[in-house]
Amino acid sequence: MRVLIVEDEPFLAEAIQDGLRLEAIAADVALDGFAAQELLSLNTYDVVLLDRDIPGPSGDDIAREILTDGLGTRILMVTAADRLDDKAMGFELGADDYLTKPFALRELIMRVRALARRSPEAAPPVLESAGLRVDTFRREVYRDQRYVALTRKQFAVLEELMRADGGVLSAETLLERAWDENADPFTNSVRITISSLRKRLGEPWLIHTRPGSGYYFAAPTVEELT
Structure with missing residues (x-):
């Protein structure tokens, strides 16, 4: 937001x-x-x-x-x-x-x-996908009913990725939506936050990278689950 x-x-x-x-x-x-x-x-x-x-x-x-x-x-x-x-x-x-x-x-x-x-394009207050439950009002995250503690920036990035519903978000877009106008456009904060967020959520990974484009949220593939 x-x-x-x-x-x-x-x-x-x-x-x-x-x-x-x-x-x-x-x-x-x-x-x-x-x-x-x-x-x-x-x-x-x-x-x-x-x-x-x-x-x-x-x-x-x-x-x-x-x-x-x-x-x-x-x-x-x-x-x-x-x-x-x-x-x-x-x-x-x-x-x-x-x-x-x-x-x-x-x-x-x-x-x-x-x-x-109330925004026309707003996501519901509770986002659920691939066993992940994100309560945007209480700022609580659960994966397979296991509580996941996130920092403020990790939560903000996760919310944006889930709201994109599988769409790819560039690092610049995430920087704009989860940080603010004072963020350094050349910073590696997005990459570092994505990396730490993946580790917090655990395997199999739910956040994926599309080289040259950005990041997206998606359920694990069958191969990853086996």
Whole structure:
């Protein structure tokens, strides 16, 4: 999952970003409307946390643009404006949910996950395939009923591969979806994470490599099971 935080208070934006990363959610930050427009033009986001009162194009303007694009990106408006009329206007602009400041970080994370599940292309909260069960809400993984402890990045990569339903994801795509805009495009983090994830899940391997293309999730072949 990838989230864009549009918030002009740097310390709050950083705190939200850190909190999301701890939940294996890639998060970028835009401190004004212009930065938000640029990031939205470059990346695909599942959810946008949108402060209405920001420099440059307002949060309302950004909401209208997201709605016009029709990409299914969910909008969670996060603002100090708590009057009923303010909330009504936010929903009229296309917001899917509304959270007033101050708020508990845990509540924000729960709302983000709930909105991501409402995306037209969202995977179900529990992914199951080839004896592997991944609960994306509780962040728990079981293989053949055996609990598998994963790091945040390992979990994020596994979720993306399972959501691809057998499709091949390049290292660049995994870097974009499981890390964020600050990730070094020349890093070998993806390869290292895939390698350690395979070992955690155990044999026979469920994550495969297609040379020159990327990685994909698939059930073991008959030969591998015998």
